[in-house]
Amino acid sequence: MKHVHLLGATGSIGVQTLDIIRSNPDYFRLGSLSFGKNVASAAEAANEFCPPVIGAGSLEAARELKHLLTYSPDIIPGDEGLQACARAGNRGDVLVNAVMGRVGLEPTLTAMRSGKTIAIANKETLVTAGHLVKQLQLETGVDILPVDSEHSAIYQCLHGKKQDVNSLILTASGGSFRDKSREQLQGVTVDEALNHPNWSMGAKITIDSATMMNKGLEVIEAHWLFDMPYEKIDVLLHSESIVHSMVEYVDGSVMAHLGTPDMRVPIQYALTCPDRMPIKGSRPLKLWEAGTLHFKELDLKRYKAFELALEAGKAGGSMPTVLNAANESAVDMFLKGNITFLEIDELVDRALEQHERIAEPDLEQIIDIDRETRIRTAAQASG
Numbered sequence: 100m101k102h103v104h105l106l107g108a109t110g111s112i113g114v115q116t117l118d119i120i121r122s123n124p125d126y127f128r129l130g131s132l133s134f135g136k137n138v139a140s141a142a143e144a145a146n147e148f149c150p151p152v153i154g155a156g157s158l159e160a161a162r163e164l165k166h167l168l169t170y171s172p173d174i175i176p177g178d179e180g181l182q183a184c185a186r187a188g189n190r191g192d193v194l195v196n197a198v199m200g201r202v203g204l205e206p207t208l209t210a211m212r213s214g215k216t217i218a219i220a221n222k223e224t225l226v227t228a229g230h231l232v233k234q235l236q237l238e239t240g241v242d243i244l245p246v247d248s249e250h251s252a253i254y255q256c257l258h259g260k261k262q263d264v265n266s267l268i269l270t271a272s273g274g275s276f277r278d279k280s281r282e283q284l285q286g287v288t289v290d291e292a293l294n295h296p297n298w299s300m301g302a303k304i305t306i307d308s309a310t311m312m313n314k315g316l317e318v319i320e321a322h323w324l325f326d327m328p329y330e331k332i333d334v335l336l337h338s339e340s341i342v343h344s345m346v347e348y349v350d351g352s353v354m355a356h357l358g359t360p361d362m363r364v365p366i367q368y369a370l371t372c373p374d375r376m377p378i379k380g381s382r383p384l385k386l387w388e389a390g391t392l393h394f395k396e397l398d399l400k401r402y403k404a405f406e407l408a409l410e411a412g413k414a415g416g417s418m419p420t421v422l423n424a425a426n427e428s429a430v431d432m433f434l435k436g437n438i439t440f441l442e443i444d445e446l447v448d449r450a451l452e453q454h455e456r457i458a459e460p461d462l463e464q465i466i467d468i469d470r471e472t473r474i475r476t477a478a479q480a481s482g
């Protein structure tokens with residue numbers, strides 16, 4: 100029996116993780132869950148799985164939840180709630196980090212210190228402080244397993260090997276505006292941006308896919324997860340999202356991972372690997388139904404956010420922290436209708452330009468830089 104602790108249980112990845120736990124009651128038990136604001140969904144999940152520890156986004160959410168529960172778990176509000184989930188249970192348990200944003204950083208570090216395996220969907224944590232996560236992984240020896248579809252694909256293609264690799268090739272769908280030129284992005288709406296061609300995901304990552312920031316964040320994520328220099332990480336446009344990513348080896352062989360776009364596959368693999376289990380309701384890939392698969396080189400001028408992310412990743416130090424904080428802040432403002440789609444890139448660009456790079460920021464510095472960048476980005480948008 101594997102005990103799973105789930106950060107972000109009410110989100111897109113969280114709900115699909117619960118689906119896997121529900122389908123395999125003999126293999127998995129929920130040790131704790133966290134949620135932000137969605138009290139109704141959290142109550143439903145809690146009453147079904149009865150985890151003894153629950154992290155709530157706020158005191159108000161914690162109070163509301165208590166009235167809806169049919170049992171009496173420990174309910175801890177605020178960031179301390181995420182930390183309580185990260186500490187709950189025993190060494191060897193798994194923490195599925197499916198919370199959105201850099202708020203996932205501290206609980207990841209706490210869960211690692213408490214000896215948990217980390218199944219990480221929360222890419223913002225690795226972008227913000229990849230070097231700290233990596234350092235702690237060396238100290239604790241815990242496993243960090245990818246949930247993000249591209250990274251799960253690469254993990255499976257690498258098959259435990261790191262040598263003899265020419266390059267990691269991440270595929271990118273192109274997002275909701277892939278058929279538009281940069282000029283045509285003037286005046287696009289939030290609803291249009293949220294209309295991803297292949298995946299149904301949370302709002303923030305869907306906007307990141309539309310700007311192509313998502314792929315930039317994923318390159319940085321791959322750098323840390325697979326210990327791979329940026330020169331050996333490529334991105335290829337692939338409109339069908341069937342080839343989830345590839346590894347090219349020194350003899351020219353290319354290993355690819357294929358499947359229908361269904362996040363339950365990488366989520367479950369992170370929980371069962373190296374074993375595999377069937378997934379109820381998941382459609383196996385029929386290549387003849389898919390027909391032709393398309394691949395195209397990425398135009399950096401079209402996807403400015405991707406270029407900014409790549410530069411920040413290569414510059415290292417505190418630059419990726421700034422990239423992520425400015426992007427989270429800008430995407431939030433776009434979703435609220437306060438800035439235009441094209442202003443997202445502009446605000447991230449400005450934040451990076453204004454920042455004086457720190458080579459090896461510690462946790463305290465990272466938290467400060469993250470906070471200051473968000474404040475500055477919001478001020479610049481309204482100024």
Ligand SMILES: NC(=O)C1=CN([C@@H]2O[C@H](COP(=O)(O)OP(=O)(O)OC[C@H]3O[C@@H](n4cnc5c(N)ncnc54)[C@H](OP(=O)(O)O)[C@@H]3O)[C@@H](O)[C@H]2O)C=CC1
Nearest residue numbers: 107108109110111112135136137198199220221222300301
């Ligand atoms: N969705 C997908 O298919 C994929 C997602 N990812 C990554 O996984 C992560 C989650 O994405 P996704 O599931 O789409 O996101 P969602 O927006 O659907 O869900 C986010 C979850 O995090 C919670 N949350 C958000 N902000 C806070 C906060 N400040 N404090 C506590 N909890 C919070 C939300 O709670 P509530 O809703 O209750 O407010 C919700 O449970 C992201 O990092 C994303 O990049 C990676 C690959 C694919």
Ligand SMILES: CC(=O)[C@@H](O)[C@H](O)COP(=O)(O)O
Nearest residue numbers: 247248271272273274308313
């Ligand atoms: C499902 C998943 O892993 C997302 O990160 C997905 O990759 C987004 O698609 P694109 O960023 O390629 O549009």
Ligand SMILES: [Mn+2]
Nearest residue numbers: 247248249317
């Ligand atoms: Mn992805």
